[in-house]
Amino acid sequence: MRLPGLIDPHVHVREPGATHKEDWATATAAALAGGFTAILAMPNTQPPVTTVEVLEKTLALARQKARCDYAQHLGGTGRFGAREAALAPRVAGLKLYLSRTFGPLWLARTEVWHGPFHLWPRETPLVVHAERVTLAAALFFARLYDRPIHVAHVAYREEILLIRGAKERGWPVTCEVTPHHLFLSQEDVPRIGEGRAEVRPSLGTAQDREALWQNLEVIDVFATDHAPHTLTEKDGLQPPPGYPGLETALPLFLTAVREGRLSMEDVVRRMHHRVRALWRLPQQPETWVEVAPEASWEIPEQGWHTRANWTPFAGWRVYGRVRRVVLRGKEVYRDGQVLAPPGYGRSLRG
Ligand code: DOR
Numbered sequence: 001m002r003l004p005g006l007i008d009p010h011v012h013v014r015e016p017g018a019t020h021k022e023d024w025a026t027a028t029a030a031a032l033a034g035g036f037t038a039i040l041a042m043p044n045t046q047p048p049v050t051t052v053e054v055l056e057k058t059l060a061l062a063r064q065k066a067r068c069d070y071a072q073h074l075g076g077t078g079r080f081g082a083r084e085a086a087l088a089p090r091v092a093g094l095k096l097y098l099s100r101t102f103g104p105l106w107l108a109r110t111e112v113w114h115g116p117f118h119l120w121p122r123e124t125p126l127v128v129h130a131e132r133v134t135l136a137a138a139l140f141f142a143r144l145y146d147r148p149i150h151v152a153h154v155a156y157r158e159e160i161l162l163i164r165g166a167k168e169r170g171w172p173v174t175c176e177v178t179p180h181h182l183f184l185s186q187e188d189v190p191r192i193g194e195g196r197a198e199v200r201p202s203l204g205t206a207q208d209r210e211a212l213w214q215n216l217e218v219i220d221v222f223a224t225d226h227a228p229h230t231l232t233e234k235d236g237l238q239p240p241p242g243y244p245g246l247e248t249a250l251p252l253f254l255t256a257v258r259e260g261r262l263s264m265e266d267v268v269r270r271m272h273h274r275v276r277a278l279w280r281l282p283q284q285p286e287t288w289v290e291v292a293p294e295a296s297w298e299i300p301e302q303g304w305h306t307r308a309n310w311t312p313f314a315g316w317r318v319y320g321r322v323r324r325v326v327l328r329g330k331e332v333y334r335d336g337q338v339l340a341p342p343g344y345g346r347s348l349r350g
């Protein structure tokens with residue numbers, strides 16, 4: 001079965017600054033192995049991508065090392081001004097960390113939200129990490145400035161209900177959900193292990209997870225929030241939050257299709273068409289993914305392309321395997337082998 005090249009709008013590449021976890025070459029190898037032909041990178045690197053200097057340095061690394069196509073998000077700081085807003089044509093979108101998470105980017109007080117909400121161009125996505133009550137505040141700002149926002153990784157019943165309410169009233173909001181919030185809950189923590197299970201937003205209750213499934217029509221896109229950390233870090237005293245997700249997302253969704261919880265169209269719309277429309281990405285010519293939807297396999301502990309080389313889904317039986325990926329006319333992945341060299345990937349923002 002042939003699918004269009006998937007696009008993941010939420011990937012933590014870790015370069016610059018933390019290449020022991022991942023870099024542009026390994027993140028994009030994991031992407032291709034997972035059936036993604038384009039990724040949109042998050043800005044909470046070291047240093048974070050908040051200035052033209054770091055943006056240019058990061059794009060230069062991507063240009064040399066990426067194996068699939070890409071664009072980079074800018075991160076908003078408390079001193080957001082016209083200079084930062086002028087970077088919009090060169091980035092995937094602006095990411096605002098309104099809730100606390102990994103890295104230094106946190107806009108704790110609403111008084112510093114006005115700048116980015118006011119200045120960021122309406123045509124370029126403004127992505128918010130806003131959990132629970134903070135999401136209500138972010139929706140208020142979207143209304144106040146009458147501008148669209150995209151809500152990253154919706155995780156809880158209270159959040160999907162806020163978004164449903166906002167959408168029903170015609171407010172300009174879209175959202176994404178991760179595979180881990182759709183397939184895992186707090187009940188999985190003992191099996192995964194406390195440190196490894198750390199993630200932001202943290203796993204919800206089984207009720208939260210079911211509320212996401214019940215409000216599927218409110219969910220615009222699926223995004224992995226691929227957030228690689230090493231097992232040494234995850235099993236240490238201060239486990240950082242996040243899971244690798246690029247290589248397990250499609251098999252999990254194809255398994256849900258097989259079980260009748262999703263249609264194939266639900267998946268393709270949320271992992272390709274809607275992502276491309278929201279971020280206004282160009283079509284990738286001669287690009288597709290061949291999957292064997294009936295191929296059954298057990299998710300292994302290791303042997304992944306991501307440098308982090310672990311998964312919270314180890315031991316799960318899934319149906320659906322990526323066999324072959326063609327990107328811009330070239331075979332870039334076949335049966336476990338990534339064939340695209342570093343540098344094959346192109347920028348999606350000109
Ligand atoms: O679990 C997470 N990890 N959530 C985030 O918001 C950040 C990410 C990371 O960068 O590790």
Ligand code: ZN
Binds near residue numbers: 012042225
């Ligand atoms: Zn993230």
